[in-house]
Amino acid sequence: MGNANGGAQPIEKKPDSKLTGPLARALHQKLDYNQLTNCMRCGFCLPACPTFRETGVEPESPRGRIALMKAVADGIMDPDQAFQEQMNHCLGCRACEPVCPADVKYGQLMEQARDAIEDHAKHSVPVTGIRRLFFQGVLPHRGRLRWLGRSLSFYQKSGLRRLVRGTGLLRLSPPQLREMEQILPEATAQGVIERLGTVYPAKGEALARVALFRGCIMDVLFADTNVHTVKLLSEAGFEVVIPREQVCCGALHAHSGELEPARDLARTNLRAFKEAGMEYIVSNAGGCGAHLAEYDHLLHEDPEYRELAAWFASRVIDVSRLFLEHGRIPAFAEQESGSDSGAGPLTVTYQDSCHLRNVMKSSNAPRQLVRQVANVRFVEMQEADRCCGSAGIYNVTQPQMAGQLLEHKMEHAGRTGARVMLTSNPGCLLQMKLGVRKHGAGQEMDVKHIVDFLFERMVERQE
Secondary structure: OEEEOEEEEOOOOOOOOOOOOHOOOHHHOOOOHHHHOOOOOOOOOOHHHHHHHHHHOOOHHHHHHHHHHHHHHOOOOOOHHHHHHHHHHOOOEEEEOOOOOOOOOOHHHHHHHHHHHHHOOOOOOOHHHHHHHOOOOOOOHHHHHHHHHHHHHHHHHOOHHHHHHOHHHHHOHHHHHHHHHHHHOOOOOHHHHHHHHEEEOOOOOOOOEEOOOOOOOOHHHHHHHHHHHHHHHHOOOOOEOOOOOOOOOHHHHHOOOOHHHHHHHHHHHHHHHHOOOEEEEOOOOOHHHHHHHHHHHHHHOOOOHHHHHHHHOOOOHHHHHHHHHHHHOEEEEOOOOOOOOOOOOEEEEEOOOHHHHHOOOOOHHHHHHHHOOEEEEEOOOOOOOOOOOOOOOOOHHHHHHHHHHHHHHHHHHHHHHHEEEEEEEHEEEEEEHHHHHHHHHHHHOEEEEEHHHHHHHHEOOOO
């Protein structure tokens, strides 16, 4: 572990806890004390933190939250309800990490704290039921995800959605869930494997064999994006394999304090990808990719999987970066028809996925690809690197703060004059669609995944 000057950081001895409560003992055991003491309290993280920028309150900053964690680890503060709420109020965007001169692994500390908190949390019956349903009952199981896709598709296409909306039944659900229902894309039970198979050949001479991580919700609500990803990869010279046995990456579990289930999912994915014989593992979802790229940390204490996890993590790459650095980039022409047609260039802007930017360090590749599309004018959005408020399920669990962040985002988006906003993460995409619906962004604006935008404009090479 490095310090600000690049030297070795001595391992600090964690003091014995003077607190006797079960949560205090759990936090004392699970928090990485060396990371806590590595924080120099310099304050570089303050202007990077969305919640601190909104409130100006020290405990709403990474430095403040680390101080609270260390106070508990040192046995001088009891982790009361206010402590727990402060930990849960963090977006987990990790914008603090790139600006930290001491290289504090804040995201890992936050996952450790939430893991300890979740072990002792007392949720209401509905919240407990919803967490169990999704974290244990649906997300880890491909068959149940297909059932979810089939059910949502029936709801959307059978007239049931029109009936539910017309009768006002949605008013019985929380406002944030009603809003999300209005902007959900068309669901499907036919994911990328059902439509393309498990191996898709390269167009022309193959440059490399790559494996696609298809995700869980991604393959239900954004299956077209997965299909478009494979076809773009093929056009760029990659043979694509899609391991059938892969499961949810576990990011939502880890961010919500369910670290052991996240590790179980990681082990399943490692086994699924082990025999694929690929050079890269491709992600088209920033949140998933960042979590996959940290499987080495997630399983660093597992002697059976530690080496395999390091091998896996070193091969994870975002699809835009793979295109730009290793592929034969296809030609991208102006779309011939549709809403984008008209006089003058199409104005496009881009909203960063926090984890793609802050963890995978892949913020430039999407922008460079967009600039290669004919008759497109790219306009950088002010504070495109700030979190939009989606943050996994944060916009559901913390709707007030998420709403404030989204309102600012739409103000900046409106000033770009863009007709299309692009992003590289499904959660961000849905949040931006919600923002356009609620705040209008000043003009008509379409929100798309960058893969879909590029696929629509790809000029296929002739064999």
